[in-house]
Amino acid sequence: MYIILVYDINTKRGGKMLKLCRKYLNWIQNSVFEGELTNIQLENLKADANEIMQEGDSLIIFNNKSKKWLNKEIIGQEKSSINNFL
């Protein structure tokens, strides 16, 4: 399925969460990721995220069977294109 994931995590845990999300998805902006996952991959990602997250942290996952339904428009800097420089 196609996933859009956004998180809002205390900076103490930001590095761990970034690393986890990058393992499964493509980073597109700040704390926003997208990609294709199987059900099992999604369950694993959520389980790993739960290990990292603490009180006040937030994770939102949008999902759909296919990317086809979705239009994506990027205005300004395409952050993922500078991914390798970070």
Added chain:
Amino acid sequence: MYIILVYDINTKRGGKMLKLCRKYLNWIQNSVFEGELTNIQLENLKADANEIMQEGDSLIIFNNKSKKWLNKEIIGQEKSSINNFL
């Protein structure tokens, strides 16, 4: 149409962008918003955002005709529920 909007803006311009996005959409997390907009509303939002944005700023808008296609799962704190306290 149904919109998910995420931005990554220099903090100097963050307040203006937050105010603009809240005018059109529902804030759901950090710099993430969702809602229903007409084509004209979306064009106005993009035009207003372009006035605010400068080099290095980024705005990503996902859109689809209907919200029906989309599943949304919130893990941890539902930030929009504390919207009124911010």
